[in-house]
Amino acid sequence: MPTSPFADRPYREGVGIALFNRDGQVFVGRRTDTEEAAWQMPQGGIDAGETPVQAALRELGEEVGTSNAEIIGASRGWLEYDLPPDLADKVWHGRYRGQRQMWFAMRFLGRDQDIDLEAHEAEFADWRWVPLGLTPSLIVPFKRPLYEMVVAEFAGLAVPA
Secondary structure (H helix, E strand, O other): OOOOOHHHOOEEEEEEEEEEOOOOOEEEEEEOOOOOOOEEOOEEEOOOOOOHHHHHHHHHHHHHOOOOEEEEEEOOOOEEEEOOHHHHOOHHHHOOOEEEEEEEEEEEOOOHHHOOOOOOOOOEEEEEEEOHHHHHHHOOHHHHHHHHHHHHHHHHHOOOO
């Protein structure tokens, strides 16, 4: 049950990760919790006492199953998205209207075999490398504007290393 009207709810603080391989492509995973073909970059909430950097590194380990990466960039500020109101009433016990995220660009230093989606509770059923500019067309519609901002922020990093 929602705790307050949608417009009065705060944003949940989180992080997002654009993980680039040596070819300049970015990691996307297909979510396990939906039948929809929803592909996204790793993301998650910031736990109490964590900095955004610590949260991003933790989420990388939890969702991608590796820590073999280095941070090569960060968004200039917090990026926000609103959930559709009916969805916002269901997730996070209706406490939040969406998320405000600090995004980090990371360079993957390992091999594809180092990626282990089942290292923790799997959030992705499958994964692949794609051009960064393709990611807005792969994400659920309500997150497209956010992904367009991420593409604009990190386009200069989407190059072979």
